[in-house]
Amino acid sequence: MAQxxxxxxxxxxxxxxxxxxxxxAGYEVVVFNRDIKPGGLAEYGIYPQKFHxxxxxxxxxxxxLEMPNLHYFGNVPVGQNAPLAISELQHWNPMAxxxxxxxxxxxxxxxxxxESKGLYSAKDFVFNYNQLPPFTSMDFSVGRRVAIIGMGNVxxxxxxxxxxxxxxxxPEEVTVIARRGPFEVKFDEKEFDHIEMHLDRQVMxxxxxxxxxxxxxxxxxxxxxxxxxxxxLKRPPSRPAEGRLxxxxxxSPSAVIPDAQGRITRLTAIENLLLxxxxxxxxxxxxQTTDLDFDTxxxxxxxxxxxxxxxxxxxxxxxxxxxxxxxxxxxxxxxxSQTGKVLEGQFVVGWARKASDGLVxxxxxxxxxxxxxxxxxxxxxxxxxxxxxxxIAHELARKSLRFIDKEAVRLLARAxxxxxxxxxxxxxxxxxxxxxxxxxxxxxxxSAPRQAPVxxxxxx
Numbered sequence: 001m002a003q004x005x006x007x008x009x010x011x012x013x014x015x016x017x018x019x020x021x022x023x024x025a026g027y028e029v030v031v032f033n034r035d036i037k038p039g040g041l042a043e044y045g046i047y048p049q050k051f052h053x054x055x056x057x058x059x060x061x062x063x064x065l066e067m068p069n070l071h072y073f074g075n076v077p078v079g080q081n082a083p084l085a086i087s088e089l090q091h092w093n094p095m096a097x098x099x100x101x102x103x104x105x106x107x108x109x110x111x112x113x114x115e116s117k118g119l120y121s122a123k124d125f126v127f128n129y130n131q132l133p134p135f136t137s138m139d140f141s142v143g144r145r146v147a148i149i150g151m152g153n154v155x156x157x158x159x160x161x162x163x164x165x166x167x168x169x170x171p172e173e174v175t176v177i178a179r180r181g182p183f184e185v186k187f188d189e190k191e192f193d194h195i196e197m198h199l200d201r202q203v204m205x206x207x208x209x210x211x212x213x214x215x216x217x218x219x220x221x222x223x224x225x226x227x228x229x230x231x232x233l234k235r236p237p238s239r240p241a242e243g244r245l246x247x248x249x250x251x252s253p254s255a256v257i258p259d260a261q262g263r264i265t266r267l268t269a270i271e272n273l274l275l276x277x278x279x280x281x282x283x284x285x286x287x288q289t290t291d292l293d294f295d296t297x298x299x300x301x302x303x304x305x306x307x308x309x310x311x312x313x314x315x316x317x318x319x320x321x322x323x324x325x326x327x328x329x330x331x332x333x334x335x336x337s338q339t340g341k342v343l344e345g346q347f348v349v350g351w352a353r354k355a356s357d358g359l360v361x362x363x364x365x366x367x368x369x370x371x372x373x374x375x376x377x378x379x380x381x382x383x384x385x386x387x388x389x390x391x392i393a394h395e396l397a398r399k400s401l402r403f404i405d406k407e408a409v410r411l412l413a414r415a416x417x418x419x420x421x422x423x424x425x426x427x428x429x430x431x432x433x434x435x436x437x438x439x440x441x442x443x444x445x446x447s448a449p450r451q452a453p454v455x456x457x458x459x460x
Contacts, residue, residue, distance in 0.1 A: 004095040004378065005030060005386035009078050012040020013360045014350025014367040015100030016061050021371040022098070023070040027378065030094075030389060031070065032084065034077040035132065036404050036436050037412065038065070040102055041351075042360055044132040047157045049165065051426045057360065062413070065406045071389035074404035075433065076396060079309045083401055086310040092395075093386045095378055096345040099311065099318070099334070100367060103303035103355035107316065109149075113256030117263040118143065122154050122300035129161050136431040143295030146171045147267055149253060150300030151178045152186040156195060158298055163198050163243040174198075174245050175294070177267075179252045179283045181215050181274050182208065182222075185229045197237040198245040204233060211249045218274040218281055250274060254289060256297065267292045302356040311348070312336050316355065318348050329373040345381065347374050408440045411447070415439035 004027055008019045011033035023029040037043055042057040065072055078084045078101075089097055106121045108114055120140055127135035146162055148155050159174050178184070212222045226233040251269040259265040269290050272283040304316030311334055312319040321330035321342050332353060334346040349370035350363045357366075387395065396403045404412075412430075416439070420428035430436045 004028070004381075004383060006374070006378070007032065007089055007092075007094045007097045009089070009097065009099045010034070010040065010101035010350075010352065011038035011072070011074070012100060012102050012350065013042050013057070013363040014102070014352070015040065015098075016064050017364045018098050018100055018349055018367040018371050018374075019070055020064045020067065021368055022374065022378075023064075023067045025375055025378075027069070027095070028386075028389070029067075029070045030386075030392060031072045032076045032078055032089075033072070033074045034082075034101075036074045036409075036433055038072065038074065038409065041363075044127055044130040046130075046360075047160065048130055054427070058413075062410070065409065071392075072404070072406045072409065073392070073396065074409065076401055076403050079306070081308050083399055084396075092392065093384045094345070095381055095384050095386070096347065096374055098371070098374060099309070099346070099348045099352050100350045101306065101309060101352045103351040104306040104309075105304035105316065105355075107302055107304045108299065109253060109301070111253055111256050113258055113264070116256050116258040117261070118296045119256065119264060120296075120298050121303075122148075122150070122158060122298055123303050125158060125298055126154070129166070131429045131431050133431065133433045133436075141296075142166075142171055143263075144172045145294045146174045146296040146298065147177050147292070147294040148174060148298045148300050149177045150186075150302075151176060151184070152300060153188055153191050155300040156187045156191045158300060159198070159245055160195050163195060163241070163245065170243050171296070172243060174243070175292075176245070176247045177251050177253060177269065178247065178249050179272055180281055181211060181218075181220065181249045182225045182229050182247070183215075183220055184281060189231070192232070195245060196232040197239050197241040198243055199232055199237070200244040200246050201233055201236075203244070203246045204230070207247055207249060214250055214272075214274055218276050220274070248292070250283065251290070252283065252285065253297075257291070264295060264297055265293070267294050267297060303351070304355055305352055311346070312338075312343075318352060320348065320353065328369070329376070332370040332373050345377070347377075402437065404440070408444075411440045411443035412436055415443050 006022050006027050006029050008015050008029060008031045011031050019029045019031050038061055046054055076084055124135055125140055128140045148158055155176060162171050162174050208222050208225060215222050250272040252272055253267055254270045255268040256264050257266040269292055271286045271288040273286060275282050275284055305318055307313040319335045319337050321333040321335040323330050332347045334343040334348060336343055347370060349367040416428045430439055
């Protein structure tokens with residue numbers, strides 16, 4: 001069996017698949033996770049109503065946690081402004097550190113007025129309705145007219161939540177703002193099927209006529225849209241539905257105009273041209289603008305990594321080894337551009353390596369590919385002696401960190417399953433860390449062996 005300890009920072013799909021692969025090779029693996037629950041985007045990014053998918057992934061991840069040499073510390077954020085810094089991890093002398101923290105930064109467009117109320121990143125909005133603390137307790141209020149920037153599957157999920165599943169008053173209209181045209185959609189047809197009944201067919205036809213001339217200039221035939229990217233235009237809605245979905249193509253936001261209370265009231269959009277560039281298309285600004293009435297704006301334009309983690313950072317990404325002689329391994333090695341050297345034994349996988357790239361399956365593939373290189377590195381690296389999991393637990397306790405171990409994860413799952421059963425729900429989540437910690441303690445107390453009272457000979 002191999003010897004040595006590897007730290008994995010982040011317990012989303014990439015982190016958990018990475019941890020399993022390294023543990024299966026015989027190393028001690030210690031996982032540090034910001035959240036109490038493992039799972040990352042598999043737990044807090046997949047649409048809430050996809051119960052079977054989430055349950056299947058959760059079952060798979062729980063099986064990973066059963067590995068005796070895989071140790072879990074949840075509720076332990078790592079970063080420059082966090083209770084545990086990367087330098088402290090290195091002080092514990094692991095053979096390697098694999099960062100699988102996802103893309104936790106916020107991507108914006110730098111618009112005038114972008115600090116207005118009612119503007120949200122898609123990631124944060126999704127975390128809110130998927131009940132990830134502390135986002136669950138934050139204000140993500142929406143109004144009557146919502147704009148979503150972007151045409152991918154995340155946009156579809158958000159529109160579905162707004163128009164169908166959001167509790168309380170739902171928006172009257174959701175408008176998708178797209179810098180290119182109807183042939184450049186990025187969402188999957190099967191995903192859009194969930195919201196096609198909200199698509200206003202007449203408004204969509206009007207919008208296609210509005211951009212027809214600019215589309216034709218790029219050798220695209222607007223009459224083929226129903227046969228390609230929007231087959232729903234050829235048939236009526238599958239059922240009546242309140243709240244309508246519209247699109248505005250060839251438009252790029254340029255400014256946010258707030259009202260007297262500081263909340264967005266209008267969005268200024270630039271009209272774009274569509275140009276052919278090789279096998280793809282690009283948009284080009286014109287000097288024409290239009291003011292559109294919205295009281296909520298959500299960015300679904302991808303994500304960037306968190307610059308406060310403490311890894312070398314540039315243009316929304318952690319810096320990896322640019323040396324082509326390193327072949328595939330270089331793409332996973334953390335690189336310090338100031339010293340021009342690889343950070344020995346530090347690797348990034350999943351969205352931490354390439355933000356917003358693919359879903360769970362791609363995160364798994366990237367993590368396992370990256371760990372092939374990690375294992376080769378470990379095979380050649382000198383042996384190091386790191387603290388045991390129990391010693392790390394002691395150090396975390398000294399910092400007054402209320403960490404969550406594997407047993408506590410199982411107790412929390414049991415508590416949430418009991419709540420779901422009691423309320424006849426397909427699934428249940430506690431919305432705050434405090435509720436989760438309290439539920440764990442209740443389950444722990446309930447499962448503790450009953451102590452016989454002094455003198456109770458029968459019980460004894």
